[in-house]
Amino acid sequence: MNEPLFERDPSETRNSGKEGVNPLLKLALELGPLLVFFFANSRGEWLAEKFPVLAEFGGPIFIATGLFMAATALALGISWLLTRTLPVMPLVSGVVVLVFGALTLYLQDELFIKMKPTIVNTLFGVTLLGGLAFGKSLLGYVFDSAFRLDAEGWRKLTLRWGVFFLFLAVVNEIVWRMFSTDFWVAFKVWGIMPITIVFTMSQMPLIMRHSLDEASGKK
Numbered sequence: 001m002n003e004p005l006f007e008r009d010p011s012e013t014r015n016s017g018k019e020g021v022n023p024l025l026k027l028a029l030e031l032g033p034l035l036v037f038f039f040a041n042s043r044g045e046w047l048a049e050k051f052p053v054l055a056e057f058g059g060p061i062f063i064a065t066g067l068f069m070a071a072t073a074l075a076l077g078i079s080w081l082l083t084r085t086l087p088v089m090p091l092v093s094g095v096v097v098l099v100f101g102a103l104t105l106y107l108q109d110e111l112f113i114k115m116k117p118t119i120v121n122t123l124f125g126v127t128l129l130g131g132l133a134f135g136k137s138l139l140g141y142v143f144d145s146a147f148r149l150d151a152e153g154w155r156k157l158t159l160r161w162g163v164f165f166l167f168l169a170v171v172n173e174i175v176w177r178m179f180s181t182d183f184w185v186a187f188k189v190w191g192i193m194p195i196t197i198v199f200t201m202s203q204m205p206l207i208m209r210h211s212l213d214e215a216s217g218k219k
Helices: 023-042 044-050 052-057 060-083 088-107 111-133 151-178 181-190 192-202 204-209 212-217
Strands: none
Touching (some): 023 044, 023 060, 023 088, 023 181, 044 052, 044 060, 052 060, 060 088, 060 111, 060 181, 088 111, 111 181, 151 181, 151 192, 181 192, 192 204
């Protein structure tokens, strides 16, 4: 029987006996490329001195972009090796990183890499909200390995995340247009991530109310 290429649909039963990536490792794989991006941008000149080949990329933001692309591809590769599946949202984000990163390096224009979060978050937001319009709670592809919710819980959570992704897209547009490149890079790592963590934690009451595990435990 062929194994699925992507994470399974949340409507499938859990009878494969295979576990997903450890949540902490999953977080590291998703956050790691961002930390590489931040470090390479802040220490771009030092990296160019230590590794002259990196100077071919251009200035710090372009060195950071090249290493961000490499780290993103590596993270997806590790995820594949560990689970033999590809996480849907990181995969979509990774494809956009590679496409817009390549445009950034080829044209030597940082505009493309700055627009990447706007495009990815808009894509996720529209996809989640569009799925709801057709009666599909697509967020289950991402979180079903951690939570088991009833249909109403997935619907509400998907709606909230869809709106949140659109909010992140607007925030990214404001920051990169109104502030310096260094500020945008720092905010991308140290601003967006804490905001996302706070938002995620704020959804725990909803998750607890609609948890199937909680419901089954009360029977």
